[in-house]
Amino acid sequence: MNGVTGRMGYRQHLVRSVLAINEQGGVALSGGGRVLLRPVLVGRSPEKLAKLSADHGIADWTTDLDAALADDGNLIYFDAQVTQARVKAVLTAIEAGKHVYVEKPTAETFEDARALAEAAAARGVKNGVVQDKLFLPGLLKLKRLIDGGFFGRILSVRGEFGYWVFEGDWQAAQRPSWNYRAEDGGGIVLDMFPHWAYVLENLFGRVRSVYAQAVTHIPERVDEQGETYRATADDAAYGVFELEGGIIAQINSSWSVRVNRDELVEFQVDGTHGSAVAGLRNCRVQHRATTPKPVWNPDLPVTARFRDDWQEVPDNEEFDNGFKIQWERFVRHVVEDAPFPYDFSSGARGVRLAELGLRSSAEGRRLVVEP
The missing domain is CATH 3.40.50.720 (NAD(P)-binding Rossmann-like Domain)
Known part of the structure; x- marks a missing residue:
């Protein structure tokens, strides 16, 4: 080891x-x-x-x-x-x-x-x-929904991942400083796109194209010795992925975002028959028969609590680490x-997606992922 x-x-x-x-x-x-x-x-x-x-x-x-x-x-x-x-x-x-x-x-x-x-x-x-991440309780529940045909035809996936990693000056950073230096192998694209590759592939289908924007929001950080250094690696990435079958996935990854959701990572899946929001542990669903009909009116306050229209998916089993x-x-x-x-072949596909994501960001265009 x-x-x-x-x-x-x-x-x-x-x-x-x-x-x-x-x-x-x-x-x-x-x-x-x-x-x-x-x-x-x-x-x-x-x-x-x-x-x-x-x-x-x-x-x-x-x-x-x-x-x-x-x-x-x-x-x-x-x-x-x-x-x-x-x-x-x-x-x-x-x-x-x-x-x-x-x-x-x-x-x-x-x-x-x-x-x-x-x-x-x-x-x-x-x-x-x-x-x-394939073995997280939330994603295992999501897989159960997919296998059971809950969604009908899946249309789209939206993922939000990240949290605020402190710069290291007035509060210690939660991640090692090498994560923010490209010369040391850092960067959120190389770290997270391999994750998204296998999550998308195993749940929905292989990635067929990618458009990404990778950025460095925090240009300077403080390392473990208290020395200020220049952040040369991306700390946020915004990606759009086209999957097999025409499913569109959009995933935002950031170490420069404050969390306003129930879990540090959440995926919303929308299909013709229903939708689900899955996190690390929990998963909520809304079937088409129970979907409300909101009306857009900017002149009146919203009285509906949209989260109340969702139902928790039960565990139905014990989840191990x-x-x-x-x-x-x-x-x-x-x-x-x-x-x-x-x-290792599946791992290589993840590295390829990260590589194409960085290239897409540098060139400002959508790139096709070869089969």
């Missing part, structure tokens, strides 16, 4: 996934058996690795990635490093014959992302990309060849 000293690698992948899986007795297999995981922590800082090891009772850690990959007992390589360090390490793991599971984006460029997919296929190793669910699926994919569609 390389990169678990970082926030996401530590919280979601080590603690809430791998260690949580072991606490529940391992990954359940189809034949009734279970697989326990033996994490080996890899990173650059021996002090941080030693502390994590002591805090969680993990026996193995090393700053020598090559040595860890040379160990035949280590079957899976996981990478949650900063994006710039990922390609070289993943290629090394592939060459060592390890099955590989990585955070997204898989690379900074589509060329490199495609090269990873080709290398994994040529070496014959199992490979997967974290696509955690999305990162943990995908870890279990990848382990089953490795151990018993269970299906796992979230491979």
